[in-house]
Amino acid sequence: MKEIKRDFYLNQLIAGKQNGLIKIVTGIRRCGKSYILFKMFRKHLIDKGVNPDHILSIAFDDVLNEEYCNPKTLLLYIKSQIKDTGIYYVLLDEVQMVENFEGALNSLLHIENVDVYVTGSNSKFLSSDIATEFRGRGDEIRIYPLSFSEYLSSYNGDKYDAWRDYVTYGGLPLILSLETNQQKINYLKNLYSTLYLKDLIDRNGIKKPTEFDTLVKVMASSIGSPCNPNKLSNTFKSEEKTVLSSFTIDSYLRMMQDAFLLEKACRYDIKGKKYIGTLSKYYFVDMGLRNSLLDFRQIEETHLMENVIYNELRSRGYLVDVGLVDIRTRTEAHGMIRKKFEVDFVVNSGSKRYYIQSALALPSEEKINQESASLKLISDNFQKIILVKDNIISHHNDDGILFVNLFDFLLNKFQL
Structure with missing residues (x-):
């Protein structure tokens, strides 16, 4: 199956780059959220000259990343990867699996040269949660099938x-x-x-x-x-x-x-x-x-x-x-x-x-x-x-x- 272009959503992610908000990709399960963020958007960043080591990607449903479900461990890891003043793009998948993920995401906003993008499943990461937890600090991008x-x-x-x-x-x-x-x-x-x-x-x-x-x-x-x-x-x-x-x-x-x-x-x-x-x-x-x-x-x-x-x-x-x-x-x-x-x-x-x-x-x-x-x-x-x-x-x-x-x-x- 050839790759399906989903430019409507990709362009929303591109338009939100470095806007000071957490880009929150939501939508029904299996509608393509992770693919759009981790494949299409990542490719766009690299095509635009972003060095791959300035793109930090973590999928929390991967057992190998289980340790990063601890918010302090996650924040310390991300900070350890920031080596200069250039923009670092942080892409987090299934972020609801992080303990106190709201606090972790808000803490990332305090790092000036970090641009944050997350996806979340509908089990613990709903549109109503977004409105409550981020209060104007989140930019929701709704993905449909x-x-x-x-x-x-x-x-x-x-x-x-x-x-x-x-x-x-x-x-x-x-x-x-x-x-x-x-x-x-x-x-x-x-x-x-x-x-x-x-x-x-x-x-x-x-x-x-x-x-x-x-x-x-x-x-x-x-x-x-x-x-x-x-x-x-x-x-x-x-x-x-x-x-x-x-x-x-x-x-x-x-x-x-x-x-x-x-x-x-x-x-x-x-x-x-x-x-x-x-x-x-x-x-x-x-x-x-x-x-x-x-x-x-x-x-x-x-x-x-x-x-x-x-x-x-x-x-x-x-x-x-x-x-x-x-x-x-x-x-x-x-x-x-x-x-x-x-x-x-x-x-x-x-x-x-x-x-x-x-x-x-x-x-x-x-x-x-x-x-x-x-x-x-x-x-x-x-x-x-x-x-x-x-x-x-x-x-x-x-x-x-x-x-x-x-x-x-x-x-x-x-x-x-």
């Missing part, structure tokens, strides 16, 4: 076959090196049970692991469906015959988000310009892990495509909400009634905004009108887009809505 463009660049086949495999087995890099479908299935199922689930249960002291595992699977079966802890609690009562309070469910969902297993998209009232704290949507960060939870039984392309689009937008650095357009209309039978129209994604970056609908196919005028209905109700001038898997040429219709082929979007032939 392979985008479809990255996946296709190393896939042996055309984009249509690649899409089929991508929405089935996901974008964890190792998937591309496995030859058979059964190998991929076994890898994903083992990864979830031995790493993700165990990490979450051990880290959080979960006292109801069976119910927690069931909730993860419930979330996997309902991607793209509005829900909240109260609604999920009722689902457990009626379908699982188990009592799980909304408070516990909310806590469990936060754990899953902290572990980068799934992400929450909040509901946004487009006309009222405010967030609605009722129902939200949850999307899985990797489709292969999601499908493995359901034994690869629920492979509905409509929902999977929506999840892939969400992940693509997030991996490009956009903030993504679920839009709602609330209107009142008068009817002869019932007088004034309220109708709610959903917009799949409200996408924000600074002052820019896009409204995006996901449509697997638009075979008729009726279907086009159905997908366009919510967008036509939005009165502002931000771009309104429908992403379609149909093999179409990008075009605007008479309502100013832009129709874009899904692959043109995923393969960067169309840029927001």
Whole structure:
């Protein structure tokens, strides 16, 4: 398998060089964090003329480096390697294995000619930890599984076959090196049970692991469906015959988000310009892990495509909400009634905004009108887009809505 270029993340590491902050590379397990830092970034430094002896690399999950899990031993070793006033790049992998790693990293900031980069697994090194422990001294770089463009660049086949495999087995890099479908299935199922689930249960002291595992699977079966802890609690009562309070469910969902297993998209009232704290949507960060939870039984392309689009937008650095357009209309039978129209994604970056609908196919005028209905109700001038898997040429219709082929979007032939 040839090396996959992941320039989006590499460029973030390059941009953060010598900025006085700890560069903290986070993301779901096995998404390529260590490879990007220890292979790609290290190669960049050497290509730019950095002497290899000014790059100090330590992987704490290597038994040979066990002694450096002691913070004082680690700091003394790093200081002993600094021979001059030139910049030394310190690359630390699985840094959560160091005792009091927060103190050790903050101590490194006191050395003027040291530039620090670390990775951490989701078991003890979550985004919430970063916010708490480093308080503005850390620069987080979030790594996602392979985008479809990255996946296709190393896939042996055309984009249509690649899409089929991508929405089935996901974008964890190792998937591309496995030859058979059964190998991929076994890898994903083992990864979830031995790493993700165990990490979450051990880290959080979960006292109801069976119910927690069931909730993860419930979330996997309902991607793209509005829900909240109260609604999920009722689902457990009626379908699982188990009592799980909304408070516990909310806590469990936060754990899953902290572990980068799934992400929450909040509901946004487009006309009222405010967030609605009722129902939200949850999307899985990797489709292969999601499908493995359901034994690869629920492979509905409509929902999977929506999840892939969400992940693509997030991996490009956009903030993504679920839009709602609330209107009142008068009817002869019932007088004034309220109708709610959903917009799949409200996408924000600074002052820019896009409204995006996901449509697997638009075979008729009726279907086009159905997908366009919510967008036509939005009165502002931000771009309104429908992403379609149909093999179409990008075009605007008479309502100013832009129709874009899904692959043109995923393969960067169309840029927001």
